[in-house]
Amino acid sequence: MKKIVLTGGPSGGKTTALSILKETFGKKIALVQEAATLIYSGGFPRTDNSPIHIVHAQNIIFYTVHQLEELAQKTSDATLMVCDRGSIDGAVYWPYGPEDFFKAMHTSLEAELARYDAVIHLSPPPEKDYYQATNVRTENLQQAFEIDDKILKIWEKHPNRLVVPREKHYFEKAEIIKNFVENLLTK
DSSP states (O other): EEEEEOOOOOOOEEEEEEHHHHHGGGGEEEEEHHHHHHHHHOOOOOTTOOOHHHHHHHHHHHHHHHHHHHHHHHHHHOOEEEEOOOGGGGGGGGGHHHHHHHHHTTTTTTHTTTTTEEEEOOOOOOSSGGGOOOOOSOOHHHHHHHHHHHHHHHTTTTTSSEEEOTTHHHHHHHHHHHHHHHHHHHH
């Protein structure tokens, strides 16, 4: 099973893209939901200004991502797994830097990049009127751009990465994403 990750800053359209991909490709793809949303909406305390909270949350998120991906691989007949964020994303939230993140998780950037066959990066919308707040999203639009820039940087070494510009309207983004996934399915 090939594995791709949808990543990018908050409110980039990842969850909506998952819905569109499922509707378009049906049983050909297995969807892996975002671990952070599952954890924070399940009651884990969200305190972004406390390093100890961030460290514990990112540990849980990292291992949950791995487990959700493994479960999808073992229980699905799909030919492609599509993940709402990947194991690397937590490094940009880690209070002590990405290098320390990978050390703490007993892995490396290279090992985590190798887990994914492709990466689709969706950036937040360019205007605050289109930025959607949620019960687990605590960032304002400027902070979302800063996170997005860090996520762009941390995934930049992946050899098969599609970056969808934030200036694109969502319907254009959806078409770009569908074409990219269609190409992966036919390879």
